[in-house]
Amino acid sequence: DTEVTQTPKHLVMGMTNKKSLKCEQHMGHRAMYWYKQKAKKPPELMFVYSYEKLSINESVPSRFSPECPNSSLLNLHLHALQPEDSALYLCASSPWRGWSIKQFFGPGTRLTVL
Amino acid sequence: QKEVEQDPGPLSVPEGAIVSLNCTYSNSAFQYFMWYRQYSRKGPELLMYTYSSGNKEDGRFTAQVDKSSKYISLFIRDSQPSDSATYLCAMTVFYGQNFVFGPGTRLSVLP
Numbered sequence: 332d333t334e335v336t337q338t339p340k341h342l343v344m345g346m347t348n349k350k351s352l353k354c355e356q357h358m359g360h361r362a363m364y365w366y367k368q369k370a371k372k373p374p375e376l377m378f379v380y381s382y383e384k385l386s387i388n389e390s391v392p393s394r395f396s397p398e399c400p401n402s403s404l405l406n407l408h409l410h411a412l413q414p415e416d417s418a419l420y421l422c423a424s425s426p427w428r429g430w431s432i433k434q435f436f437g438p439g440t441r442l443t444v445l
Numbered sequence: 446q447k448e449v450e451q452d453p454g455p456l457s458v459p460e461g462a463i464v465s466l467n468c469t470y471s472n473s474a475f476q477y478f479m480w481y482r483q484y485s486r487k488g489p490e491l492l493m494y495t496y497s498s499g500n501k502e503d504g505r506f507t508a509q510v511d512k513s514s515k516y517i518s519l520f521i522r523d524s525q526p527s528d529s530a531t532y533l534c535a536m537t538v539f540y541g542q543n544f545v546f547g548p549g550t551r552l553s554v555l556p
Contacts, residue, residue, distance in 0.1 A: 371453070373533055373546030374489065387543065421488050432477050432537060432544065436488030
């Protein structure tokens with residue numbers, strides 16, 4: 332299995348909702364990443380987990396809360412989002428933190444906040 | 446000045462053409478250079494990466510890095526309609542560091 336899967340593919344939520352995005356990989360990778368991508372813009376790094384520990388948090392608002400329950404799974408919990416948070420949320424993984432140049436991306440979750 | 450610059454396009458070429466995609470950058474410390482391809486509504490896919498200056502070839506794709514000019518290129522030979530996508534360059538100072546993406550160039554290869 333050489334892919335990163337993300338669920339759901341699409342999500343529409345109100346500003347008062349709580350929802351979660353899920354990412355899974357079975358390649359034995361030990362680093363996992365969350366990115367946010369707005370239309371016609373490059374991905375922006377949000378969080379990096381290395382060996383299930385949060386190692387990078389690029390000053391992301393607290394309404395985004397990552398969780399790495401195990402080495403294969405990465406969640407992003409969403410609460411009280413704003414319409415400007417509407418974007419494609421990409422998960423990626425790499426063999427280990429030191430080889431972050433070889434990142435494998437999932438297809439993304441397209442999030443719309445009303 | 447942005448750290449990595451890339452012509453956003455769109456770039457339209459006929460099938461079979463040679464395509465040249467380019468990025469310029471300002472940070473002379475960058476050493477690893479990547480090219481990602483992103484189809485519409487999909488995640489980016491790593492095409493190639495190179496270390497320092499020089500060329501690297503993989504099938505129809507050739508990546509070139511000119512560190513003295515802070516300029517990198519991706520050439521696509523015998524372009525196909527299936528190559529139609531957004532191409533993102535990315536670069537980093539050393540492995541283990543987070544990398545910086547360029548804004549991407551949209552390419553359309555017309556049959």
